[in-house]
Amino acid sequence: MSTIKHRLTPLERSERRLGFAMLAPAFLLLAAVVVYPIADLIRASFTFLHLAQPWMGNPFVGFDNYAKALGDERFLEAVWHTVLYVIVTVPGAVVVGLGLALLANKPFTIKWPVRLGLLLPWALPLVFSGLIFRWFFEYNQGIANAILRGLGFAPLNWLTDPTLAFLTICLAIIWKASSFVALVLLAGLQTIPKSYYEAAEVDGASAWQQFREITLPMLRPAIFVALIFRTITAIQTFDIPYAMTNGGPGNATETLAMYIHKTTVDFLDIGYGSALAVLMFIVSAVITSGYLRYTRRDPGRH
């Protein structure tokens, strides 16, 4: 490359102008629906803005909202619950998704039941999945307690006991999320040439050895993609606990996203809610960049 600045010919300049002109509509749209709201969110997080107290106006308050968050016990609990959801549902969905992907990759003669089973949870709206599981675990009518009763056990307070409620929500999230993970991993599985397995088979590798020596290492990039996506959506967990318990009992299953929603929509405290949203955004960005750095450093990738 030459260090001398390349002078553009008139043709190149006109091409470049055309390029910018064609990008402009998309850029303007993104600016209107992404850049502006984020900028306004950050601005609002440094102000006092409470819709139930309109007489207070919209004064600039510096880091007051952020300081308030650090002392807000309900916020810290919501963060802790969110972390727990991440710790349980990310590996859970990846393990279940891997199992589903391996199953779907088998040469079944009739493929549609497997594909349907794989795609249906993914295609269902989140709230709908939450409602389904809420019915499953409902105390009087739910199938879970019906089975327990049928087996002669006492029914359980699935949705009103703090620990059980957390576990049933995790179960619903894993069920819902594992199909997306499985789709990502299935795409990865299908890029592994069949001859690798045949060569391993001839060389004497058992099914488990083939999985460990070929499938798992070759699936690493796909697993990373699935982990990143799942982690980001796990940090934003909202719909399923909202539909199943609405954060209850008390606020035992409340996530960060739910608390932000309550703060802004129910309590109308826009300023404080904005600060919480900015914090969540920072956490997501930090975790994602950590993942990306790790994958880039990974020597096993090609």
Next chain:
Amino acid sequence: MAAIGIENLVKAYGATPVIHGVSLAVRDGEFAVLVGPSGCGKSTLLRMIAGLESVTGGEIRIGDRLVNDLPPRERDIAMVFQDYALYPHKSVAENIGFGLKMRGADAATIDRKVQEAAQILQIGHLLGRKPGQLSGGQRQRVAMGRAIVREPKVFLFDEPLSNLDAHLRAEMRAEIKKVHQRFGTTIIYVTHDQVEAMTLADRIAILRGGHLEQFDTPDTIYRRPVSTFVAGFVGSPAMNFIAATAAPDGAGVRLPGGVDLAAPEPLRQRIAGVAGKAVTMGLRPEHIGLHAGGGPAVPGRVLLVEPLGAETLALVRIGDVEATGRFSPESGLRPGADIALGLQLDRAHVFDPDTGRTLTAPA
């Protein structure tokens, strides 16, 4: 090492048969090549021997063991795949040692054997690299290293050279032959390239549409093909096939366009049983040349000249027949020139025009 016995082997996918009762006895230590056009079933046959395809009917024996229902890992075979099937996330050394590791060999043994194999194949300096950093020829050597390191009873090769350029192919052909001479292991080798088959094989099995056409030494395949298919498949340029008629008195043949040729004694015997009938006469290009005394001269016209340096190929017209002949580069052929040709009709093959089978082959 082991002989391989294939008895009446049948393969069908659903109701579609692809191998129709093939029998083949490969001797211990023999280099057998399965050859044929695509879709002839040669790869399927190899994969059945490997255990990668199930057997619909018949028997496969390796040594004295019936292996029909044994999984590949229990057949004591090693296979080199067309795409080499090297694991991209493992180093060359790990790839070569993979089979030993899977069978629970200890690290010191694996290391020693990998070093030995790498030495033989001259890839010792590549052991630390990943397959993605190797050239096609080097990958091919690694794939062979993975096979020889296990010291199996049988090596199976599935079109191993088809991804290489012509120069490398010649080099690796010699390399494979060396490996065979060194280890003396039975080899079954699949290719669609008749040059590979001729140069490598102790015996060639020619397959067509799931049937075995002929299984014999390269020399016999070339000189005594059992059918027009075999005759046309082996040899380059291919044998000329001429629709001729045997004279009613059996003393000669008539070519299309009314050219009458007297048959020398060996050809006379071959057409004795078909006097007055149509035959397909096969004549290799090396048996068509300039007339140099001996037999009668046949008038011909040069249509096309292809100088190859060591020899010159020319398409000539004899009566209504077009045929390729091999000429000396000094013969000075020009397109359009009328020349006197000498045909070595004593070397001509005679085939049944309907079935394509040989009537009698020249000795």
